[in-house]
Amino acid sequence: MAPPTAGNGRSPVVVLDDDRRSRRTSPSRRTGLWRIARRITGLGRRTAVSGIAVAAPVAEQLGKQLGREALRRAAPVAQQLAAPVIEKLPPQLTVPLSAPLARLAGPPAGRTVRRALAVRVAGRDLVPDPESLAAAYPDATGRILVLVPGAGEDERVWQTGVEQTGASYGDRLAALLGWTPVTLRHDPGAELSVTGLELGGLLQQLVDGWPVPAERIVLLGHGTGGLVARGACGVQSLGATPWRPLVTELIALGTPHLAASQQPVTRGVGRAIDEALAGIVVVGRDVVDVPALPGVDYLLITDRTQTRGNPVGRALGELLWWRHRLPATRREVQDLFPTAERFEVSTGTQPLANHTDVHDALLRWLA
Template sequence: MTDEARTGVRLAFDALGGIVDVVRDVHRAIAGPGLAAVAAPVFGAVRVGLAAGGAVAEAVARGSLPVGLTGVVNGAVGDRLRTDYPALATPLRATVDGPLDGHVVVFLHGLVHTEQRWGHRDVAEEVGATAVHVRYNSGLSTTDNGRDLAVHLETLVTGNPITRLSLVGHSMGGLVARAAVHEALANGQRWLSPLREVICLGSPHLGSPVERAAATAVRLLNAFPESAPFGELVDRRSTGIKSLAHGTAYSAAPHVRQHFLAATVATNPTSTTGRLLGDLLVSTTSATAPAAEADRHVLGGLGHSALLHHPEVRAKLVEFLA
């Protein structure tokens, strides 16, 4: 059995134990100390049973987590994985599709995804470039991942004859790309020299209303003792998710062209509905960041995930990279 399999089993049973704790705490808040004391042995027995079940399941588990599940688990609790379950935490790493010379395009996935979600995998080949697909722990903050990416790109450029570098990020991936540029500017890293464009697809440059709503929900749940355990459970979401609540103040390199591409589910992108709804996860205002130095593009009739595979988006990528 691999370390990843053993750790995955342990994480699953620990998560079940956490749910039992929430139920226990809600019961305690509603029932009062008397009944809570009576029920305590029952919850204790369930906890013991889960511990025993986890030990048995760990003993028979085989294989490793599927790639898709790896992305989801890292995005949801990746910061805790790095500390408590390191075998499941994804270190930043890259897959290279060809020779690292000439034009290289680096693709960065979004929250709870891996590089396998990209539908535009052959865009680099079409424009005569080599694709590099980066996988990272999306449960960490965009700043931390940007710092790791900057280190990786410095190694990439230092050891290979790369003459043009392009970064393409979907959702959180766009913020990670911008964070890497910010880090490189602060430290005078050499990989900025061949960098020509940063392309962000549906990236929440001004924050995500979904995450802001989650933070508000936590505050409301924590206001009452009966619901506070649920607030605590929701508040366990990763640092990476929480970092999407507000905008980023990452610096841009003067010689690098930024393309911010937004989507909206509305057919008319310029309508009030189109601006407000955005792609249902990111508003068009957040995805285009009007105050930033960037070329802005908005496509109508698309949701957030469609940015990964829609032919209109592909055509835009070819246009930006050609």
């Protein structure tokens, strides 16, 4: 089979002979390349070197096209250049090359991007423009309760256990205190810094298009949804009526509250136990450095079995924290909610997403 050629008809930078060796790559350079590829992809030597050879023209032509142009503008060109050669790659190399280009290039013409967060009404995503909001919330009040689920969850998480409690948080607060609940969808996979930005923009759209003047906003997050809400509070409000000054409470249910910038010392089951007991989440500095929003009450509700007071949790927790203090495995951990009031409930029979004790607390706090 003839080797792939560059767009000008000449042979590409890297050409393989029958022995799968590059004519233009030194032995030491070639060895390093296929060793890296094998380590990343788990491929054999022959397939790894072939993948590098086929991908090399893409890198060369992409470098020529980019120059000083913005990366996003060049991404569609890169996609066109990459398509003929990416299809020749094994699956292990296809996604790492094609997925970043697709994200940079954006959606095809006529298609919309599915954001990680979206307002949900009647089981469907809602575009938060004034007309749609007026139709979806005909009885809207100036008190907006935004319910942010954890990654991989949507509005249905708040209905868990409703047969025991009689209502979700949003329904009860709407009936008794006149709050208007706004539920969201939260897709998994997006970084916390990205979802925090998305939520900040979404909240501004809500305030700008809300059927009545917004008076007060409460953010109620479940699991990692609490971290997303915290991140959104670090996003500057740019609307005519900024949303951040309207926030009075951020309530986090079962949200990891300790941040570590390094990977945990444990792996597999040990890592899961480690993080669950200590409430640790591994995040970057862009997430850790979000300051508390002035004037906002941060309220953190956790499962009592995950606290240090639990005998089993205390024994395992002390062991894990002692291990973290070893010189070879020391980790720096920072409290993500240093100003928060902390509360504990037992989740043996009811989940935090719909818990009787949380219902009672919300009725007191949001009166």
